[in-house]
Amino acid sequence: MPEGPEIRRAADQLAEAMVGKPLTDVWFAFPQLKTYEPALMDTTINAFETRGKALLTHFSNGLTLYSHNQLYGVWRVVPTGTQLNTTRQLRVRLATADKTILLYSASDIELLNADTLAAHPFLQRVGPDVLDASLTVEEVRERLLSPRFRRRQFSGLLLDQAFLAGLGNYLRVEILWHAGLLASHRAQDLSEQQLTALSEAMLAVPRLSYQMRGSMKKYHEEAAFRFEVFHRQGKQCRRCGAVIEKGVLSSRPFYWCPGCQL
Numbered sequence: 001m002p003e004g005p006e007i008r009r010a011a012d013q014l015a016e017a018m019v020g021k022p023l024t025d026v027w028f029a030f031p032q033l034k035t036y037e038p039a040l041m042d043t044t045i046n047a048f049e050t051r052g053k054a055l056l057t058h059f060s061n062g063l064t065l066y067s068h069n070q071l072y073g074v075w076r077v078v079p080t081g082t083q084l085n086t087t088r089q090l091r092v093r094l095a096t097a098d099k100t101i102l103l104y105s106a107s108d109i110e111l112l113n114a115d116t117l118a119a120h121p122f123l124q125r126v127g128p129d130v131l132d133a134s135l136t137v138e139e140v141r142e143r144l145l146s147p148r149f150r151r152r153q154f155s156g157l158l159l160d161q162a163f164l165a166g167l168g169n170y171l172r173v174e175i176l177w178h179a180g181l182l183a184s185h186r187a188q189d190l191s192e193q194q195l196t197a198l199s200e201a202m203l204a205v206p207r208l209s210y211q212m213r214g215s216m217k218k219y220h221e222e223a224a225f226r227f228e229v230f231h232r233q234g235k236q237c238r239r240c241g242a243v244i245e246k247g248v249l250s251s252r253p254f255y256w257c258p259g260c261q262l
């Protein structure tokens with residue numbers, strides 16, 4: 001399942017293909033969305049915004065397409081006029097003169113205006129996005145120590161989109177390794193030093209992943225993002241030399257180093 005950095009990368013590709021160009025074709029599979037097709041023709045897409053695993057497509061007439069891909073949804077970018085050979089169900093097609101974007105298989109799709117966007121249940125529930133550049137280490141630390149989250153074990157807390165949006169399983173295990181912490185801890189039990197290390201890792205790890213993963217040019221130019229524990233069970237920890245272990249926590253595979261995560 002894609003996590004915040006992969007979803008943001010996909011949004012970047014959609015933006016590169018579509019932003020600022022008039023729409024020449026608008027098509028929705030769901031009957032309740034079809035009535036919006038004429039209103040969106042000849043508008044432009046201003047931006048693609050991610051909020052955790054939800055994608056918001058903002059149109060120049062003030063409407064916003066909300067889509068959440070859950071497990072199966074996937075966006076594709078193709079040259080306009082191209083057919084894709086696939087058994088997936090097409091749900092959304094938006095075209096400009098040269099590029100078309102296609103959303104397959106997603107079922108969680110809505111068109112919102114400013115009011116329904118502000119009141120949207122999922123968007124109201126979701127916490128600050130770790131890839132939002134305005135989110136600071138100090139804010140993450142405050143959120144960790146807030147009455148709502150301070151007693152929650154990290155095993156579940158780091159997967160909860162209401163805490164921070166954009167984290168998923170590989171980020172959960174990598175963040176805890178970078179912070180040198182076991183998943184059984186709760187924020188209220190940490191030292192000041194541990195709190196700082198965890199708050200920093202919660203932003204630094206996803207942001208590095210976003211910059212590095214899938215970018216081969218950068219991969220060769222800079223220190224690449226590499227997994228330290230994820231899928232590394234049985235291998236040596238690069239920090240302390242102990243053997244990485246694998247288990248299950250909060251119903252998801254969990255990887256950790258018993259030597260340096262305390």
Ligand SMILES: [Zn+2]
Nearest residue numbers: 237240257260
């Ligand atoms: Zn280690």
